[in-house]
Amino acid sequence: MAKLRVGLIGLGEVAQLMHLPLLADDQRFEIAAVTDVSPSLVAHVAERYGVKTRHATAEALIADPAIDAVFILTPDFLHAPLLEKSIRVGKHVFIEKPAALTAAELKPLLELEKTNTKTVFVGYMRRFAPAFTALKQRLPPREEIRHVRIRDLIRESQFFVDQSRNIFRPTDVPAEAIADGRTQTQALLKSVMGEARPDQLRAYQVLTGLSSHSFSAMRELFGAPNAVAAARQHRGENVLVMFDYGSFTALYEAVIHDVARFDAGIEVLTLNQHFKINYDTPYVRNLPTRLEITTSDLNSTGTEIIGPFYEDAFRVELGAFHHAVTTGEKPKTLLTDSLADLELFAEVGRHFLEQN
Secondary structure (H helix, E strand, O other): OOOEEEEEEOOOHHHHHHHHHHHHHOOOEEEEEEEOOOHHHHHHHHHHHOOOEEOOOHHHHHHOOOOOEEEEOOOHHHHHHHHHHHHHHOOEEEEEOOOOOOHHHHHHHHHHHOOOOOOEEEEOHHHHOHHHHHHHHHOOOHHHOOEEEEEEEEOOOHHHHOOOOOOOOOOOOOHHHHHHHHHHHHHHHHHHHOOOOHHHHHHHHHHHHHHHHHHHHHHHHHOOOOEEEEEEEEOOOEEEEEEEOOOOEEEEEEEEOOOOOEEEEEEEEOOOEEEEEEEOOOOOOOOOEEEEEEEEOOOOEEEEEEEEEOOOHHHHHHHHHHHHHHHOOOOOOOHHHHHHHHHHHHHHHHHHHHOO
């Protein structure tokens, strides 16, 4: 079994909650180096996980010859430039979704990747959840589908994290780095949305973050839609999209609010069957997922439950990354796959701009 020496760029909430503990528990990986803009966070993580090498910059970590694979876990605006540097140096890369904030950033990297012999793996972890895999295996033929509903009705992470895990939140991130990040993020959003209102820019950003899980899963299950039939947003954090699949409509809804719930899932309706999976908050580890299939005829009805599954989708995803690196097989979450999301986001964003 090949052990991969990995370096982590970005040590914030997702790294601390998901990637670091999973990598530390997995004998196939060694956390060989870390870096972050916060010196105190680097020190905390290095001491907590016994990491010997602490790099002052992302560039130094990427250039480190002792590193086999780079994990890019930074804020989204940094993803594309760090990915480009990692590909050019010849590292395997795990990059959290989205791979970039815009299609324009990603397209040059697709050309660069054509000569790349290393793995680039985009972290759409919900597509590795056992319940999702079970749904895909049991999904009826497309011509039998009557309706699809996909949703993300959530409260954001801090409510759940504060009650379940101790996260190190640094206070020494330079103010200029924070300001520069906001400026670069806004510039990238505006490169797609133009001089849009703040709520329209926020809605596009919700698509690139929260909604990317659902758009990506939808495409794996049903393929690309024929068109975005309609889309509306309110207050930047309430999003509704109708996707035209010809013989059926897929309805997507996202609401970020302060009700303490995490209601994310996929439902598929045929004439006599209802398929349903739900995802609970990923910020509380190992909460179960299940697939429910309800079937009815003229005289009876019944529900089959597949699961519950307790295996963490991030853990399954990590195994898929290791498999891709060690075998050379292409993962399903490639940069070309991520580009399809970004093109859909832009199409939905155009509908937002048409809305009063």
